[in-house]
Amino acid sequence: MIVTRPTENWIRLGAVDRSKAIPMMRTDSNGDQIRGRGLVIVNSLTERWGTDLDPWGKQVWGEMRVEDAA
Template structure:
């Protein structure tokens, strides 16, 4: 199911205090707290690119750069506190899960009105197109919007 909302796992509160670590699989593999500013998208892209390079998943780089930029942009626009957290994990040998955590409980809505002339607000359509799956995990104090990408299986 795409764009689904699901409850958070019990240990998710530990993510706010997590440090950057590197491992082949697991949650989180890479994470970083960033200012809730537009320029943080560039730092998030570097974090994702580093993870993909280390894991040998370079074929996902182009799509992952677009997706993480959209997720960070949404958190910058709609978050409440001055920081966000970017998480990149490898739940599959051939794929990643990227997430952006913020302190807003507002669930992002995908605009599917193709006749809409707005310049912004359709980023989740792009996320939906490029990813295997995406969704929102709600927490008592905020949310994580996440997206998964996988290499094609041969």
Template sequence: MPQPTTRTRPTGHPGYSETLPRRPESAATARHLLRTACAVWGLDDLAEDGALIVSELVANAVQHARRESIRVVIDRPEAGRVRVGVVDFSKMPPVRKAPGPDDEGGRGLALVTELAEDWGTDPLPWGKRVWPELQGKDEG
């Protein structure tokens, strides 16, 4: 199994990233990477929502991307904020759907919208990055 890449970011916090096969099983590895980052940063309150979000984004990439790999990037742009990025080789932006009550899929981006503080898509020359951000609870 490939080792995740860790490098220091301008904020001084390490970031975590890993290239994964474009398969459904990669969601488990992405969840582990996210939970590890949250634990190291003391942001355990973001781990469960982040795990749900990264699972949905990996599932979308598995379904819609073109190449055999995806990249998961977990950053900490600010002290209480985590940014999850899933990069794939499809230039098609994600589309939020309004599934019916009997539909089995189509709820992923609604979940991301509900759980994330913000999210968006960055076009890349070879594909795109979908990036939700989670905000930790204020410490009082």
């Protein structure tokens, strides 16, 4: 897990792997399947998400807005 703060108002959480396959959000998962729900969860918890390709693999990331603590 990679955690960064690209701006004062956003936190970015990323997961990396060596695969260059771009993930697709599945909408056909039923309750009995073990796999296929990751991006559905990321989409519901973050305001925006995406995939960055690197020479060694990829990073799937999601960003959340941070509210002012003051």
